[in-house]
Amino acid sequence: MDTKFQLFPLGITDWAQMEDFFARMAGQGWMIHRIIGGMAIYRKMSPCLLTFGIAIYPESRVFEGFDKSKTQAYIHQAEAEGWQLALSRHNLQVFYRQTEDGAVTAPTASDTRAHTADSLQRSFQMGHVASQLKLETFSLSVLFLLTLFNASRMLPLSSWVLRTNVGLLIMVWFPLFLLFFTTQITANLLSLRSLRQRLTVTSYPRRRPPLQAFLRNTAYGTATLVVFSVVLTLLAQILQKDGRQILLGLLPLFLAMGAALGMRRYFTGKNMDQALKTVLVVVTVFLVVTVTSHLTLHRTFPAATSSLPPEDLPLLTLKDFGVAGTVTHAEYHQQASLLVPHHQQYYETSVQLNMHLTVSEARSPSIAAQLYRLTLNDDRIFNPRLVSAEVDFPEACHAAYFIPVYHASDGSTGGTIIIHQGAYVVQLTLNRDLRDPHVHEILETYLKTLV
Structure with a gap:
């Protein structure tokens, strides 16, 4: 096969580890082509020794979209310096170039550090990553508070948590989201501390420390379970010819994501105070979730459309x-x-x-x-x-x-x-x-x- 799929739990804070990983894959004859969610897609190639350089650019702003003109200008600058673009996804830019001797040998950590130290003049990246981690931690905290708010509205528990797949899904979601938020925020704080303790790109660790690896893998596994539970419940509802319940249950989440993305596009390029953007986004998302949850709650859990009872079903009359x-x-x-x-x-x-x-x-x-x-x-x-x-x-x-x-x-x-x-x-x-x-x-x- 000319295409290879692989689970890929690495994030922007693991850019040094990504460089080593993509280099090993290239030595095995696979070039990174796309990253979709937690899945990496590779294209088959002739095995060769490549040096990868990853740039986190342009700067990530949680309430603004990325400036495509800045991205293209940066890519042209890198290509002028002898790099070739392998992947551009949001602010993750993956470049590569062939080593001078062209020998097919696994790159050592010291070789990679030597190339990484002067590639693309990336010393500014650490500040960008630190900024994104702060915003990500803030965003996850807000989402966690919204989850707690909606969960509190459904306590004490009602019998619908057992009688409907939507109720079962929510009961699974809450502990999974709690685990995801806790591990993700803790891992982000550890990464931010690690970034602040290192003054140069070359001193950044090539692999995750054990505790961070455990936390990231736990968050990644938890997110996978959430997706799996949604798909399983949706399939169950479709087989029962009643997919309306699960769709209505997910509607507040979809609308909140749409509202956040819409405001992100609206803020792009506008000269507005960051605190004001934060307040507007939080209030908008909170109102969307609250209003849609209130409107759909009584429509999510009722029984199906009225019909005639089966003739063989014993019923009191x-x-x-x-x-x-x-x-x-x-x-x-x-x-x-x-x-x-x-x-x-x-x-x-x-x-x-x-x-x-x-x-x-x-x-x-x-x-x-x-x-x-x-x-x-x-x-x-x-x-x-x-x-x-x-x-x-x-x-x-x-x-x-x-x-x-x-x-x-x-x-x-x-x-x-x-x-x-x-x-x-x-x-x-x-x-x-x-x-x-x-x-x-x-x-x-x-x-x-x-x-």
Whole structure:
């Protein structure tokens, strides 16, 4: 094959290590062609000894785009000095040139340092890298605060974290983002200290110190897990013919990134105070995330579009409770997640009685137990005025239930009963007294059909 793909976790602070790495790859017959995210793409070539020089130019400004005219002028200057351009990506410029003897031997560290010391007059790069590290650390801190803000809005946890793939994804995201931010910021601070302690380019380490390598690799692995979890959840939603949930869940992130990039282009070339740019970007991103999260939150977790229930699916109906009148309204919804593959909601309304039945089947009884606990918590959160009462359900049903008892505005009594049996969690809401023994008999008979 003429193309080779390779994971590439090195960043701008590893430019000295990049030079050595690209030189070794060239000696093996591979020339760096592109870097996309954490993936390096090489093109096949004849093995030869090359010296690489990497320039971090133009200076990185987190709130401004790169000046392409400066980039081109710098590339022309390097080419006039005998260098050839291998890769230009943002402010990372990768140059190379062939050694004088042309022998195919691995370059030593001292040889590389000798060429690096006078190549492209790069002593100014250290200040640029230090500046970018400060801005990157600031940006990650802001994103971390935004993550904490949005996570706090979803506490205490609701049952949707198990019933929907979006909920599962968010539960995975939060610890991964926390780990990513912690390791990345710590590694950046160590790199910044290392840069300040070295006064010349030649004294910069050719490899990452062990602690920095561990932190960078942990951050890189964490970012990979985040991407993997998003792709896995999106595929699961597509297979379930309901990709809307995950897309709506990611919408605030996409819009925030778009707003930040738009402001970055707007600030390019404008003579504005750096502090003012910082405040404007932070406020804009914060407002975009907050507003879009508020607008999409109630649209992200509801069940799918109403449809007719399957004929073979056992469901309670108003007829089971002795309602003889005509049903004025009926709705059926279903959704699924990796942990709760079956979740049905059924509504029926009549002049005499209204009913809402929810049946969730988890992959195991232990998952169902957690779903039951969170479902009880839902009623405590969303109905704080309800009076709760624990009542022992008949032992033969192997279930326990929770009854929030309330009095409707018309004087009638009703409530919600939540039952956990095996891998099932059943929730029934009626505008009648659920402590009625006849209601218990109906539920006992229904639970037997689920086994």
